Amino acid sequence: MSPLKGRRIRTCALLFFAVTFTMLLLTYTFRDPSLYFFKHAFHRPDNVFSKGPCACHRCTSDPEGDPWFTERFNQSMYPLMTRENGILSNDTLQWWQLLQPDEHPANYSQVVEKLFQVVPNDVHYADASPGRCRTCSVVGNSGNLKGSQCGPLIDASDFVFRMNEAFTEGYEEDVGTRTTHHFLYPESAKDLDDNTSLVFIPFKVLDLQWIISALTTGTVTKTFFPVKSKIKANKDKVLIYSPTFLKYVHDSWMEGHGQYPSTGFLSLLFAIHICDKVNVFGFGADQYGNWHHYWDFNAGIPNSIHDRDYEYNVTLLLAEKHKIKLYKGRL
Numbered sequence: 001m002s003p004l005k006g007r008r009i010r011t012c013a014l015l016f017f018a019v020t021f022t023m024l025l026l027t028y029t030f031r032d033p034s035l036y037f038f039k040h041a042f043h044r045p046d047n048v049f050s051k052g053p054c055a056c057h058r059c060t061s062d063p064e065g066d067p068w069f070t071e072r073f074n075q076s077m078y079p080l081m082t083r084e085n086g087i088l089s090n091d092t093l094q095w096w097q098l099l100q101p102d103e104h105p106a107n108y109s110q111v112v113e114k115l116f117q118v119v120p121n122d123v124h125y126a127d128a129s130p131g132r133c134r135t136c137s138v139v140g141n142s143g144n145l146k147g148s149q150c151g152p153l154i155d156a157s158d159f160v161f162r163m164n165e166a167f168t169e170g171y172e173e174d175v176g177t178r179t180t181h182h183f184l185y186p187e188s189a190k191d192l193d194d195n196t197s198l199v200f201i202p203f204k205v206l207d208l209q210w211i212i213s214a215l216t217t218g219t220v221t222k223t224f225f226p227v228k229s230k231i232k233a234n235k236d237k238v239l240i241y242s243p244t245f246l247k248y249v250h251d252s253w254m255e256g257h258g259q260y261p262s263t264g265f266l267s268l269l270f271a272i273h274i275c276d277k278v279n280v281f282g283f284g285a286d287q288y289g290n291w292h293h294y295w296d297f298n299a300g301i302p303n304s305i306h307d308r309d310y311e312y313n314v315t316l317l318l319a320e321k322h323k324i325k326l327y328k329g330r331l
Contacts, residue, residue, distance in 0.1 A: 054276035056133040060323050061276070069321060072252045079270045081240040083121045086112045088243055096243040097204060099260050100224050105205040111212075118212050119238040125274040134158050136275035139175060140264045140282030141166050144329040145294040150281050151176040153331070157279060161199075161271060163263045164188035171294060175282070183241075183267045186210045186223040191232035198233045201241040201266060211238070241266065253314060258307035265311045268324075278324040284312050287329055 053059045063070045078085060088096065088108070097105060137157040139145075141164065154160060154176035162168075163183040167190075168175050182192050183199045186207050192198055202208050206223050213220035215238070218229040249261050249269045261269075264283060271278045285291050291308075319326035 052130060053128065054133055055131050056135075056276045058322060059276050060272055060278050061128070066321055068317070069323060073272070074248065074252065075273075077245055077248050077273065078123075078126075079242055079245040079273050080124060081112075081242040081244075082123060083112065083116045085242065085244065086116075092244050092247050095247055099203045100207075102204040102206050106209060108205050111205055111208050115208055115212055115240065118215055119235060119240065124239065128276075132276060134275050135277045136161065136271045136279070137176070138264075138268050138271045138278060138280045138283075138324075139163075139166065140280070141293045141295075142282040142284055143286040143290060143292040143294050144284060145171070145174050145282040146286070148174045148281070148327070148330050150174055150327055150331060153279070153327075154178070154281060159271075159275065161267050163267050165190060165293075167295070175294065181239075183263050183270075185263065186214075186227040187225050188263070189214065189228045189231050192234070194234045194237075196234070197237040197239055199239045199241060199267075199270070201246070201263060202243065203260070208240075211240075241270070245269075254307065254310060257310040259305040262306040262308070262311060265306075265315075268315065268318075272318075272323065280315065280319070280324050280326045283315055283326065284328060 053061050061073070061075060063073070093108065135157045136159040137154045138161045139154055151171075151173045155178045159180045160176060160178045161181045161183065162179050165188060166175075166182075168177050168179070179192075179196050181197045181199050182190075183201060184190065185201045185203060200207075200211050202211070204223075206220070210220045210223050210227065214228065214231045215233065215235050221227065221229045246260065246266065249266060250256065250258075253269060254261055254265070268278075268280065268283075282294065315324070315326065318324045
């Protein structure tokens with residue numbers, strides 16, 4: 001056999017092998033989409049040879065060379081309070097105690113000690129890894145959810161965050177039915193079912209005293225305004241939003257705009273720190289530029305102590321930089 005003929009045979013054999021392997025690869029990929037290697041190799045080749053911060057196609061915490069995000073995002077900031085990290089720096093304590101009037105505040109350290117006799121002193125969501133893809137839906141209360149038909153997409157996430165007075169009954173098609181975490185503070189308190197984690201946002205020492213009381217004796221009936229004396233919630237699933245993290249959001253992400261961030265923006269930053277993929281619903285005005293809740297078209301939402309416009313501009317930037325997926329209304 002001549003060298004030229006042998007070279008042609010080897011070339012044909014290699015081509016046949018390559019075509020056969022490709023056809024088999026495509027056949028098994030489409031037959032079983034759950035095959036992670038095959039499915040992701042075509043969409044993101046670097047997943048095959050390197051590990052990113054998570055297993056999602058795109059990870060929220062991945063800086064991706066973006067100086068704006070890198071300057072603001074601090075991975076080491078833990079959003080929840082424990083007995084151990086509840087010790088605040090003087091700077092943080094002074095800032096936090098000026099957020100809302102509390103003429104005769106109790107001793108902060110003593111209140112924190114009592115708090116963790118009532119609610120768990122556990123560390124949650126510190127399980128980030130290249131093998132995790134935690135998806136989260138952050139559901140605001142904007143009127144742009146009305147008629148959106150986003151309910152099934154919201155419910156498909158691992159975690160579903162809601163806030164303040166939000167409810168789902170009668171609006172399931174647009175807002176979904178599931179709630180894994182509900183963010184609230186004393187003045188926006190409501191009863192929750194046993195499967196929902198209450199994420200409590202304190203703005204003063206009296207707020208911490210209230211959550212202790214609301215889960216036990218019911219003796220605290222007024223904070224900033226008159227409040228519910230007791231609430232129904234699973235004490236084992238109560239989480240406390242860290243004042244240190246609250247200040248970090250105000251300083252790094254709001255750059256001092258507004259007196260302090262809104263519940264919605266605090267929920268969003270919480271999600272960015274514990275989730276790998278974040279979908280955001282119900283933020284901003286409706287399609288006509290009106291600010292109201294999806295359950296009440298007559299209720300205007302005043303800007304008040306929050307810089308609503310600045311918060312929404314940051315939210316838009318996060319969407320533009322592919323850190324979140326922002327849904328503005330009807331799908």
